[in-house]
Amino acid sequence: MREGFLLVLIGLTSAGAWAVGARRLGLDTRALGAAAGRLLESLGVIVIFLAANLLVAGLLILTARSVGPRFVSLYLADDVIVLVLSVLQGLAFQAWRGASPLPRADGRT
């Protein structure tokens, strides 16, 4: 019941966004495929940032445990803010990439 409601809710607002984009803003609906590709790229980058954050957190905490005088819990990194900040990192990286000219295969821009 709840899952169905949430999916319908997201479907409705997505349809609304499509209508506003296509009719009011004049966006090209054929570009939706490319946009979906960019979305998946951004998700992939966010996953990489999240994994890197958790890995580095684990290494830092284990290092602190072995050299420091006090116990440091691995649960220190167990916070939803890590996910939120990873999303921001991923989006910022993608924005940076989008604002930069693509490098050529020979490495020169």
Place this chain on the structure above:
Amino acid sequence: MIPATASPLRSCRLLGAAALVLLMVSAFTPAANFLDAWIAVPSVVAPAAAIVVLGAGGGTLDDGLPDALSLRRALRGILLYRAGLAPVLVFSGSAAEIEGRAQMAQRLGVPAAAVLRAPGSHTTRDEAALLRELLGGTGARRILLVTGEQHMIRARRVFERAGFEPLPVVAGGSAHGDTSPRARLELIRDICQEFLARLYYRAAGYL
């Protein structure tokens, strides 16, 4: 010519697609609940020498009571004691958490002499070693081990290695029956977190 960034971007796209599929399957299908039910350790409630309630990494809230997870474990232990399943109720965890639990136990009718405190441990392995010291002299081997659902698999093995015969009593785990997307995502997070903890314990030789 294919730009030099094409291959990493393709990998990112695949990774993003995998993450999206995993997110949707975890949130909107019963996969998480099935996985949870499959790996769950069933509770075994039987007479034992002691009831050991493991710490939940929490303290007490403003009202002096333990926080939600810690409270559920403590209540489970108190109910086991009140059912006459063991003569001793042991609380483990941080000093503040133990004190909150002990005071609650006494208010709920557990005699002060029956409550043992095992403060000073930070990890499951520490808890097992500390309780071995605390209970070793009493000859208590068979214990009712109270902890969360996902934590139980690792905790039981660690306590077996410490020389105990733990009877698992699950408390404060994620509910199998809660099918909201939020509950399912929390369940997947807990399962993944405990899986990583087990990997770490194996790599460190604790299991």
